[in-house]
Amino acid sequence: MKTQRPIISDDEHVVLKFRPRTSAHPPGGREEPGPAKSSPTKSSPTKASPAKASPSANDLSRYEQPRDEGDDFRHRMLANVAALAFTVALTAIGIWLAVSIADLRKTQDCVLMGRRDCAGISVTP
Template identity: 60%
Template sequence: MKTQRPIVQDDDHRVIQFRPRNALHASQLQAPLQPQTRQPEKLIEPLDLSRYEKPRAAPDDFRQRMLANIAAFAFTVALTAVGIWLAMSIADLRRTQDCVLMARRDCVRISIH
């Protein structure tokens, strides 16, 4: 049996050159053999996200946030319980259906109180 290879057109392939994220990294890649000269010390910015923070109009309402967290947790627990109940009832229905399809007579469970 002869194997067939797809026809490849040259216009479908392109090489994309990625640029470095910062200029310091780019200068090190472009000229690694040049001796490094000592530059004057720059002010180092802190590496946190405080410069992106916006001032808030009102302070946080922690009571409302806690109530929302409790409501979300209760909803998640209820949704999980419904999912488990649904999975168990589908499994029970499948067991009963398999029993009936095998032509057995004792398929239904009788609960005695």
């Protein structure tokens, strides 16, 4: 049986030129949408000085908000303790579940082999 190969013309293949992202404006000539363009700040690029804006174009300082009050370290530490407790509880539940499944599997294998002494008998004093 003969395999059929699609006929490919040269019009379907296009070589794209690679341009590194070093310019202040993204490729295509479009400006970035967002609230930073509506109210220019000291760190946001302006149209008057595109040469100076290129180093700060990738800077995240335009997304920073001024803080009137300091950090609440007590709240941060309580959140960290709560996250740690949740992680430890989730890990303990996962380990318990894995051990329980392994014990059930061992008991099931014992029963399927035809043995009669599979169930553990607990003796209370």
